[in-house]
Amino acid sequence: MKAILIKQFVSDLADLQVSDIAPPKQDKSKIQVQITHAAVTHVDQLYAQGLHQNNKRHIKPPFILGNEFSGIVTESNPLSPFKPGDRVFGGALGAYAEHANVSADTLRTVPQAWSNLQACAVGSSGAISYGALISVAGLRRGECVLILGASGGLGVMAIQIAKAVGARVIAVVGGEDKADMVRKIGADEVVSYRDVDWEESVRGKTAGGDGVEVVYDAVDQLTERVGMVRSALKCIKYRGRIVIVGFAAREGKMEQVAMNRVLLKGAAIYGYRFGEDGRRDPRRVVDAWEGFMRLVDCGKVGPVVYERSYDGLGEVARALLDVREHKTWGRAVVKVRSEGEQSKVKL
Template sequence: MKAIIIDTFVTDLSTLHPTTAPLPKLWSPTDVLIRITHASITHVDTLYARGQHQNNRRHAIPPFTLGLEFSGIVAQSPAFSAYRPGDRVFGSALGAYAEYIAVPEALLRRVPRGWGLREACALGASGCVAVASLVGERGAGVRAGESVLVLGAAGGLGVVACQVAKAAEARVIGVVGSAEKERVVRGLGVDVVRYDTPGWEEGVRVLTRGEGNEEGGVDVVYDPVGNVESSLRCIKYGGRVLVIGYAGRHGVMEKIPANKILLKSAKVIGYRWGEHGRRFPHEAERVWDKVVEIAEKGEVKAVVYDEEYKGLESVPRAMHDVEANRVWGRAVITIADEGEVLEEMKASNGKAKL
């Protein structure tokens, strides 16, 4: 098969290219082999490739296959598995930039009813991060009637977070930096503030002033960008800041005066989905089930960037688009055509040609 293998960390993403690799081994009796049809580009992938992520010290050590988000068709499964060859699935696991991936059954979910493989891939773990951190038992506990500010609202994490917060009956305000991204986020039915406007934090406070909240400010900020100082300016007294990631920091971590947390009597909550999943696997399974449920109920929809990326050869171009902040929603690579894979399986008596 073809895959993008990280033998050594790179400095230039343009040097990434697919090479021939052996099929992934089924290490566990519960492993399922998936023929990947689609893979998403995430900010974490760009860090993994360069060795700049904390997981590069433990979970993603060369050599490894790059990529975290995938969808595809079951090619091979154990006799006792809930999945059979031909089933359409999606999930999140290291090794997505390849033609095949082997993952434990617990990390897979069926593509939601009414969804395509491309759309399911765009939802992926972004849905899990939003559900777990915003309304989950270890997150911010957003309640109906509260207000939620989403930084990076047009990004892959942000567009899902806006919808999850809205489904929780919160008032949602998205922060974006361009007219095109404003259009995308307004299309989700939420209010928008532009961070390229001077004093945008005060704009958030003005939007949220009202009876019982004369000073203004939101109850919760969802921050995948790494802008805690602005988040603290935007919350009301006693508000919560959810720190999800640092996509806007370019490797330089923010330092803030701790007294700003005290003055707002704020709660700052760090949420790391990957590590939570490893430590609390049963909770992670419930979160995945909730993501599929809200997708099938129509409470969230996929937001897929409209640029076409075909084949593993297009991964570097898509990564550059993500880093250049051109992408809204999730950039998705088409690795294989679903119809062709199913025809191939049919011709080989129900199993993909390995």
């Protein structure tokens, strides 16, 4: 089968190549999936270059790149909830390949109303944003939330989840096309992080200029001027909550925060790692998935797919570069194989 195999970490994403490798060996404890689509995420860029914290311990070469996919079940254990022909989406390493063997607990059934392309664009982002905003930050109806990284794969889910629970959303983005997109999916106010003193503008959009109750931070790079948590502390109301989801760094240098600012704001700052929660406390991840899927089932949250199509694994490198260059919004998706190809499933 074709796959993007990382034999050694690359220093330039353009060097990623498609290899011909043996398909995964049969494993009765796993579900075999023919991958139709694979998502292009910031995490994939880091994994390719060995720059993610997981590359220190869990993920080392050789491995197949790609973390989120949708596809069609080709074989499964009769006791499994998934049957051959089922359309599924999920999060597991090895998405940039034509086939994968994955654990049933990493898979979800594609909702009837979604294509495989759309399901792939949602991936785990919805459950991650639900866990961060609702389970961790405890966002409630009537509160105002600032979404940093609002145009990204996680951010577009966070906007819709916040609106679904009755919160007011201020979205922070980096360009006009992205501003239009986040307004379309429900953002009440939009601010550009490229404006000088954009934090003042955020405060000006809150009741009495007091600031927001909650900040959701899914930014993947630090700004030139200040870090995102420092900005969040400027935008937040007294006793507000900040939940950090993005791994914001500049050239590997992590943001430093002056603790007196945390004290002066009486702020609570939470870190949230979906994968680590799954390893340490799987019930929390199940709860996040269930909460998110309830919003999907009542039509309150939907996929946001970046408009450019990437056809075949050979376009993975181009797609990752587009993400890095801030060209994309929502989730960019690579079509690995057409949904109807070699399958009876037609959409």
